Structures are given as structure tokens and as C-alpha cells.
Amino acid sequence: MLTVNNVNLHYGAAQALRGVSLTAEMGKITCVLGRNGVGKSSLLRAVTGQHAISAGTISFQNETLNGLPPYARAKHGIGYVPQGREIFPLLTVQENLQSGYAPLARKDKFIPEDIFNLFPVLKSMLGRRGGDLSGGQQQQLAIGRAMVTRPKILVLDEPTEGIQPSIIKDIGRAIRYLRDSTGMAILLVEQYLDFCRELADQVYIMDRGEIVHEGPAETLDTAEARRHLTV
Numbered sequence: 001m002l003t004v005n006n007v008n009l010h011y012g013a014a015q016a017l018r019g020v021s022l023t024a025e026m027g028k029i030t031c032v033l034g035r036n037g038v039g040k041s042s043l044l045r046a047v048t049g050q051h052a053i054s055a056g057t058i059s060f061q062n063e064t065l066n067g068l069p070p071y072a073r074a075k076h077g078i079g080y081v082p083q084g085r086e087i088f089p090l091l092t093v094q095e096n097l098q099s100g101y102a103p104l105a106r107k108d109k110f111i112p113e114d115i116f117n118l119f120p121v122l123k124s125m126l127g128r129r130g131g132d133l134s135g136g137q138q139q140q141l142a143i144g145r146a147m148v149t150r151p152k153i154l155v156l157d158e159p160t161e162g163i164q165p166s167i168i169k170d171i172g173r174a175i176r177y178l179r180d181s182t183g184m185a186i187l188l189v190e191q192y193l194d195f196c197r198e199l200a201d202q203v204y205i206m207d208r209g210e211i212v213h214e215g216p217a218e219t220l221d222t223a224e225a226r227r228h229l230t231v
């Protein structure tokens, strides 16, 4: 399980996270909802080691991650699908997937077939450049690349952003499959309430750098959630 305990994060003098605490359990989908600018990406940057925290602790499976660089966290099993996907545009789909080999032992440096079962389009486009894919295909590639690292927890930053509805469905199906087949933990941040409600086991709502609600998805008060999502 991932545990975030009382975490603060600053950009210079500006505080983006204020005493944030949450847990993401193995075999569960944990969704953090919030509108633009409330600190969702900052939370994921703290978890993945992209940005240092100024107070609190972050641990995964009882090991503290504080101070570890992103590559060391990848070795601990933290897979990251960043906002905007960050595909290498000039590398092929295959090379983008292979960029996930970095934290792996030699024997594990292959692309698991599961990825192509989930996202068949990637197999048919292995030789195409990443930059030539549609937004939805790039999102599938970013999830595939994170899966290559054999994560124990998959951390996704707004996977539905700018993506057409049919591909959002595919992505939802893939996330559910990963939870059910591997028992990994999934932590995703979103603004899209319906996607989160359909998918999540546990929901948190963030506002202005703080967690303002926590509970199981089935008891989420939709009106209350919408209030936090509208500007």
C-alpha cells in the first residue's frame, strides 16, 4: 500500500500541498478529484519523486520513499503516466515502450504481451513515430510504457484529458483489468467525475492543496463533488 502522510510541497514561497494524507491500497483504484490548479499533479510529483516535499512522509509497502530520486522509485515498483503523456515524439512506438526497460533486470527486458492485448493498436503501430499517434493512442502508449516497468502501483495524471470517449472507455477497461489481474494499486487524479465514479474504489477530493473529502466511491455525494470541480 502507498501511504502519503501529512505532506507539504512548495514551489518557492508558494505552497501547493498542505498536510495531504492518503492511502492507495493494493488491488484498489484510488481516485483524487479536483479542479485545475488544486495540487493534483503536485501530489503525483511528490509520489514519483519529480519534486521534493517540504514536510511529511511517503512510503510504499512499508519502505520510505522520501529523498529517493524518480528512477529509484521506479525500481520500487512505481509506474508513472504523466500529464500530457510525455511520449518521445521522434522515437518509434517500440522504442518508446523500450524506454521503460531502464529500471528492469536483464531477464525482464521484454515487452509483456498483455500490453498488446489491452491496446492492440500499439502492436499495429510498433514502427510508427510516437509523435504521429493521436492523443488517445499516445495515452495508451504512455500506459503501456509504464506497464513495461512491471509496476506494483500505477500512478496516472488525468488519463482522460483531451481524449475521445471511445478511447476513454478502453482506458477505463485497461485500468480495471490491471487492478483485477495483477492486484496492483492504482492511483489516478482526475477532473472527470463520471470516469472516476465508475472506476474508483476509493475517492478523495482536493481543493486548494488540501484533501477535503475521503470515502468509498459508492457513497460519494455527486453534488458535493461537482461543487469542488466547478470554478
Ligand SMILES: Nc1ncnc2c1ncn2[C@@H]1O[C@H](COP(=O)(O)OP(=O)(O)OP(=O)(O)O)[C@@H](O)[C@H]1O
Pocket: 011, 014, 015, 016, 034, 035, 036, 037, 038, 039, 040, 041, 042, 043, 083
Ligand atoms: N513549477 C511550478 N512552479 C510554481 N508554481 C507551480 C508549479 N507547478 C504548479 N504550480 C502551482 O501549484 C498549484 C498546484 O498545481 P498542480 O499542477 O499541482 O495542480 P493540478 O490540480 O494538477 O492542476 P492541473 O490539472 O492544471 O495540472 C497551482 O497553483 C500551480 O499554479
